[in-house]
Amino acid sequence: MPELAEVEYYRKLWDVGVGTRVLRVALHADKRPLRGLDPKAVITALTGSTLLGSEAQAKQMLFCFGRRGKPTAWLGIHLGMTGHLRVEPSSFTPEKHDHLVFWQAGRALVFTDPRQFGRIRFDEGGSPPLWWTTLPPAVTSPEFTVDRLRAFVARRKKSTIKGALLMQEFFPGVGNWMADEILWRARLNPQRHSGNLTPAESKTLWHESRAVCRIALETVGVDFKDPPAGWFFHVRWSPKGSCPRCRQPIKTATVAGRTTRWCPKCQPENR
DNA sequence: CGAGATGTTCGGCT
């Protein structure tokens, strides 16, 4: 489920626990999401510490823990394909897929991931870890310029545009449904090669990437409500959907290894 | 029951 905006939504769910001490930690040390992290190090560092705050970037979340108001440990969570966060009462008992639980007074903060493609990271220290501070510029940021996008698609000329949009190194946070939404709005066929985009098409791709990320964060990211009416989002979950603009039946194919849907009329192949 | 699922990583091939 989780792309850019869903990740932001889940991050905020744990805000109720910010400023509060962690009384107990439970984790599934031998399961995939912990990726071999030393369970003792995590439990020792976080038990008795206070959740100081959190941030989301791309498909990643960073939770800061500390003592006496000073940061001492950093927990990263990537939700993978099926991960999510939630809050339970303090009487909560973890089940099979609850890989990480923080009990505080009156509540439990829970990370669940049945398919276990998610990933926990953990670092101690006074400042955010390198893997966090070196994430690429957000699509919605001023550093995400049309010139950088043109250079990127030119370099990835053998990749389909759909494939390029899924590359986290340049489009951090964009996932399968957002990529389809961006291409539909930009009227670009997902199977076209990145290297064939005209300068004008690259500019449209840049513009729509930013619009989709921004609006998704304002809707899905705030309270998990659907994106606005008229978005491709609403028809792309079934092969029988029709284009919100022209009512043409949409097409389905595997592009860049992912199920991809588009409007054959609005997004023609033209090579 | 089999296919496919909103993600990443790795190995193999060009």
Added chain:
DNA sequence: AAGCCGAACATCTC
């Protein structure tokens, strides 16, 4: 040699 593709990961749902 960079970069693309398909398979693998582990489980659940339709």
